[in-house]
Amino acid sequence: MKILVCISHVPDTTTKIKFTADNKLDTAGVQFIIGPYDDYALARAVEIAGETSGTVTVLNVGGADTEPTIRKALAIGADDAIRVDAEPVDAMFVAKQIVEVAKQENYDMILMGRESSDYNGGLVHGLVAEMLGMPSIAPCMKLDLNGNTATLSREIEGGKEELEVQLPFVAGCQEPIAEWKIPNMRGIMSARKKPLKVVPAVDTENVTSYDAFSLPPAKGDCKMVEPDNMTELVRLLKEEAKVI
Amino acid sequence: MSVLVFVEADNGAIKKSSFEAVTCGAKLGDVTAVAMGDINAGELEALGKYGAKKVLHAADSRLNDGVIAATALLVAEAAKKEGAQTVLMARSSLVDAVAARVAVKLNVPVASNVVELPDTSAGFKVKRGVFTGKAFAEVSIPGDSRVITLAKNAVAPEEVGGTAAVEAFEVNFSDADFGVKRTSVHKQEGDILLPEADLVVSAGRGLKGPENWGMIEELAKTLGAATACSKPVSDMDWRPHHEHVGQTGIKVSPNLYIAVGISGAIQHLAGVSSSRVIVAINKDPEAPFFKAADYGVVGDAFDVVPKLIEALKASN
Numbered sequence: 001m002k003i004l005v006c007i008s009h010v011p012d013t014t015t016k017i018k019f020t021a022d023n024k025l026d027t028a029g030v031q032f033i034i035g036p037y038d039d040y041a042l043a044r045a046v047e048i049a050g051e052t053s054g055t056v057t058v059l060n061v062g063g064a065d066t067e068p069t070i071r072k073a074l075a076i077g078a079d080d081a082i083r084v085d086a087e088p089v090d091a092m093f094v095a096k097q098i099v100e101v102a103k104q105e106n107y108d109m110i111l112m113g114r115e116s117s118d119y120n121g122g123l124v125h126g127l128v129a130e131m132l133g134m135p136s137i138a139p140c141m142k143l144d145l146n147g148n149t150a151t152l153s154r155e156i157e158g159g160k161e162e163l164e165v166q167l168p169f170v171a172g173c174q175e176p177i178a179e180w181k182i183p184n185m186r187g188i189m190s191a192r193k194k195p196l197k198v199v200p201a202v203d204t205e206n207v208t209s210y211d212a213f214s215l216p217p218a219k220g221d222c223k224m225v226e227p228d229n230m231t232e233l234v235r236l237l238k239e240e241a242k243v244i
Numbered sequence: 245m246s247v248l249v250f251v252e253a254d255n256g257a258i259k260k261s262s263f264e265a266v267t268c269g270a271k272l273g274d275v276t277a278v279a280m281g282d283i284n285a286g287e288l289e290a291l292g293k294y295g296a297k298k299v300l301h302a303a304d305s306r307l308n309d310g311v312i313a314a315t316a317l318l319v320a321e322a323a324k325k326e327g328a329q330t331v332l333m334a335r336s337s338l339v340d341a342v343a344a345r346v347a348v349k350l351n352v353p354v355a356s357n358v359v360e361l362p363d364t365s366a367g368f369k370v371k372r373g374v375f376t377g378k379a380f381a382e383v384s385i386p387g388d389s390r391v392i393t394l395a396k397n398a399v400a401p402e403e404v405g406g407t408a409a410v411e412a413f414e415v416n417f418s419d420a421d422f423g424v425k426r427t428s429v430h431k432q433e434g435d436i437l438l439p440e441a442d443l444v445v446s447a448g449r450g451l452k453g454p455e456n457w458g459m460i461e462e463l464a465k466t467l468g469a470a471t472a473c474s475k476p477v478s479d480m481d482w483r484p485h486h487e488h489v490g491q492t493g494i495k496v497s498p499n500l501y502i503a504v505g506i507s508g509a510i511q512h513l514a515g516v517s518s519s520r521v522i523v524a525i526n527k528d529p530e531a532p533f534f535k536a537a538d539y540g541v542v543g544d545a546f547d548v549v550p551k552l553i554e555a556l557k558a559s560n
Contacts, residue, residue, distance in 0.1 A: 013491055014510050017378040036492050091344070092353065115340070117376050117491065121356045122335075126312070126344025135423040136312055138341045141485065151427075156310070156337050157254065157439050159431030159486055165424045172341065175492055176485060208353050211369070212382040216517070222524070222534045227543025230555035233523070236539060238559065241521045243500040244443070244467060 001054030001145070002105060003045045006098050006112035006124070007073055008035035009066040013117065019213045025118075034069055037113025041171070043178035044143055045111050046077035052145065054108075055079045061088050061097045067196065074191035075183030081194065086201035089208075091119070095127030096204045102132060107168060109150070114139040114172040125172035135165050138172030245273030245364070248328035250319050251291065252336060253283045260440055261334035263294050263401040265394055269332045270295025270404065271361055278322040278413065280307035280315065285410070292408030294401060300325070300413035306422055310338050314421040316345030321415045323350055330368075331391040336439065339393055347391040355383050356393040359518075376491055376514040396439065397497045397520075438487060441470035444498045444519075446489055448474035448512075450505015450526065450545050454482035459549045460504060466556045472496065474506045490515035505545045508533025525549070 011017070011030045018026040034042065045056045058078040060066050063085065070081045084097040102110060110132075115122035122138070129136030141160065142153040152163045152171065183191070225233045237244045247269040251262035258279070269275040277296040279288060281303070288299050300322050307314060319342060323331050331346055333339045340356060347354035355370050359380065363369040368385045373395055385392075438444065445464040451457065457471075464471045471487060478488035489496055491514040501519035505526060506512060513536050516522065524537035527544045534540045541548055 011375070013376075013514065017375045019379070040492075091356075092347070095344075119374050119381075120372075120376060122340035123344040123347075123354060123356055126316075126341035127348055127354075129313075129341070130316070130345040130348035133420075135420075136341055136345075137424060138312075139337060154337070155486060156429070156431065157486075158437040159429065159484075161309075161429040162427045163424050164427055169424075176479075208355055208386070209384045210381050211384055213374070214380045214382070215378070216380070219536060220538070222537045222540040224534075224540045224542065227541050227548045228551070230541075230548065230551040231558070233539060233541065233552065234555045234559045237500065237521070237523070241500070241538065243521045244556075 001048060001052040001109070002107050003049055003054060003056045004059055004102060004107040004110045005038070005042045005045045005056055005073070005078065006059045006110065007038040007042060007069065008113070008116040008118065009060060009062050009069040010035045010116055010118040017215070023212055032066070032069055034073055035113050035116045037115060037117070037174050039180050040175050040177050041111040041113055041173035042073055042076055042078065043181045044173065046181060047178055048143070048145060057082060059084070059098060059101055061086055061094045063087055070196060071191045072183060074194045074196070075187040076181045077187065079194065081196040083196060083198045084201050085198050091121040091123040091127060093204050093207055095124050095131060097201055098124070098128050099131045100202045101199065102128070109168060110170045111173055114174045122172070125170050129170035132170070134168055134170050136170040136172070137163060137165065139174045140171040141174055141177055143171060143173070143177055245330060246326055246328050247273045247275045247330045247332060248319070248323045248326050249275055249277045249296065250331070250333040250339070250342070251277050251279045252334070252338065253279065253281065253287065254437065256282055256284045256287065258283065258287045258291065259334065260401060261336065261396055264397070264399050265332050265334040266291055266294040266296050267402045268361060268394060268399040269330070271399070272330060272364065276300060276322070276326045276328070277408070278302070278319060280318055281305065282308055288410045289408060292406045293403045295404050295406060296408040297406070299408045299410045301410055302413045302415060304417070309426040311422050311424055312338065312341045313345065313423065314417055316342045316349065317417060317421055318415050319346045320349035322413060329389045333393045335393045335395055343391050343393045350389065350391070352389040352391060353385045353387060354391040355385055357395050358392050359395045359398050361399055362392065373518065377495065377517040378514070395497065436468070436470040438470040438472055438494055438496060441496070442498050443467050443469035443500045444472050444496055445469045445502045445504070446472035446474070446506060447477070447504040447545070448506030449476050457483070459553070463502070463549055463553050466553050474512050503533055503537070504549060506533060507531045508536055
């Protein structure tokens with residue numbers, strides 16, 4: 001079983017987001033992590049590779065600064081890694097880079113998070129699947145294998161559905177597909193020696209352009225209501241906020 | 245501008261978020277809607293009230309299963325038939341992947357999670373939610389055509405009183421388009437679906453156990469709200485995963501979000517910060533939720549929630 005796991009390199013979830021004067025993310029003091037949804041995909045891929053004597057290749061589209069994040073994925077259990085040497089422009093750009101790598105090998109599964117926690121597009125898995133002519137499943141919250149057939153569950157509004165699909169396929173994953181794995185010392189040491197190949201990006205067209213970033217308006221003070229006066233809270237919600 | 249809007253239905257009824265998408269489309273140009281599977285005829289005609297001039301309906305029952313690849317082919321074929329410059333969809337568990345595949349089929353750019361009406365005064369620009377609700381991005385989309393998905397509440401649904409002609413629409417699907425087989429579906433019936441809800445009552449570990457959710461459900465029922473929960477509550481199986489709101493769960497943007505016994509960790513706030521009004525009820529006055537909330541009550545949930553239910557019932 002050859003599994004390709006695509007990971008994003010994103011600010012830690014507790015990061016306070018700021019932008020620089022030239023309209024870029026202010027990375028000063030920001031710790032970067034594997035995208036939280038991608039982490040679930042990676043954890044399940046490592047489990048499946050263990051069950052099937054398979055391999056996990058982790059792929060990231062990014063500059064050299066993403067290599068600590070890639071090494072963490074190797075420490076978690078990926079066998080090798082590929083970094084496409086380019087700053088991600090948008091979802092279409094990233095998908096085309098992934099497709100170019102995926103075409104080089106016959107992967108049985110291409111897994112990634114349902115969306116990244118920086119650009120929140122939720123598009124890359126669908127773009128990759130369509131470009132490769134593969135079925136896709138997202139958001140995927142369970143994945144088991146029975147030979148060449150995968151059984152999955154997909155979250156739908158108000159519930160879930162169980163699905164079956166033949167390999168190969170693309171899945172955009174989320175919890176509770178697996179428990180996040182924390183690298184142990186042995187994993188961290190072995191990750192240093194695992195292969196990390198850097199490949200150039202392919203040229204693409206049809207890119208969108210990010211012209212400006214902004215922050216939501218500052219929140220006003222929270223209006224406190226006494227716990228014995230819920231009549232007042234109901235009045236405020238009706239007459240002031242006009243939401244009920 | 246020619247606009248194609250993909251509309252989704254639940255139990256034969258078109259989703260409110262699809263009416264939002266039709267409203268948005270009607271503000272951009274002439275709207276054709278495309279719908280699939282079993283949908284009540286009256287619902288299809290109702291799309292005209294929101295500005296759709298025409299509705300293409302693919303009644304193929306296989307489309308009831310919401311298969312991503314087949315749905316994408318349907319939408320792409322409809323876009324080609326109508327010469328659509330903009331394909332619009334309301335974001336959902338199905339639509340992210342469908343929008344992506346449609347963009348590839350049509351060879352056009354795609355932008356998702358658009359939070360307000362696109363600016364067409366010079367080119368085509370959208371405002372997207374990024375960094376899990378912590379920021380916005382202004383994005384230019386070059387070219388004559390594009391696919392965009394709308395975040396919930398990006399555009400309020402607006403009745404303009406027109407009528408829509410409903411046409412049958414057929415697509416030649418291959419077996420590969422239905423390569424993903426649905427074997428079963430598990431869905432709570434009769435409840436207000438969380439991603440669609442305008443009012444949400446959510447609770448966390450402060451409730452102490454699943455046996456105490458009765459008052460949360462009663463509060464939700466009194467308001468006509470959906471119920472939700474924090475990640476620890478879902479992880480402990482006190483509530484189902486599809487109620488988990490937060491960074492790695494469902495992101496909601498209702499008009500009112502009431503958080504009971506939830507401290508307000510940044511991962512939870514990431515899932516609710518775009519709610520219009522937030523009420524936090526927590527016995528800890530230092531709970532971070534009070535910094536994100538519009539209204540706060542410092543008190544024990546077991547004391548406050550019954551009083552709130554009583555006050556709501558008295559006000560009706």
